[in-house]
């Protein structure tokens with residue numbers, strides 16, 4: 118895996134890119150394509166969801182920072198997902214796939230998982246806005262906060278992380294309820310976007326990412342998708358921390374500004390010609 122901040126930033130960047138590509142500006146704000154209207158509030162909630170979802174796939178790694186996000190609860194969930202991932206890997210691997218344990222970078226690192234995570238998000242939001250929606254938002258906001266803070270905070274930071282997460286959850290919840298048309302769908306798209314950003318981030322590390330499972334590639338159902346070795350980076354290495362993370366952050370800020378501008382915010386950005394039109 119890449120480090121938490123890199124994944125988190127890639128989720129935010131991908132979400133802004135998707136919004137920018139899917140939204141056309143109007144005098145009264147902006148309208149999404151395919152009949153899905155997008156408001157600034159929905160964009161902001163989606164940004165929190167996509168940033169959190171960009172950390173979600175590493176829940177299959179019980180030793181990861183993400184697995185400790187919610188203390189014992191998330192550690193138990195992580196061990197459960199690790200075991201399930203291991204079982205699915207062993208049950209579906211071919212003779213050409215590596216004879217590895219398969220728990221980490223398994224099931225949660227596939228497009229199938231990302232797609233169903235998005236569908237589940239839409240179902241939860243439509244099912245119960247009073248209890249299930251805040252719980253779902255709390256999980257994704259917690260992942261986003263933990264991912265961005267990574268290990269730069271002291272060990273006894275659980276209370277601070279929880280308070281920040283609770284505040285963010287409350288803001289997102291207020292902006293989502295009562296549910297406006299298209300909001301649930303945008304939230305599902307945000308979760309899928311965050312997951313896909315994670316897969317791409319893992320693909321450029323040394324181990325690659327089996328995102329195409331269960332499609333067989335070169336006889337492998339868990340084929341590690343990756344660019345040529347020269348284009349891969351070491352997790353937590355100087356290329357990631359000195360080049361990739363700052364680059365992603367700058368791009369994320371740029372596309373975020375462009376998206377907000379498209380949504381009718383930041384009108385003073387008209388003076389700059391650097392924004393995509």
Ligand SMILES: [Zn+2]
Pocket residue numbers: 118119174175222226315319
């Ligand atoms: Zn990963």
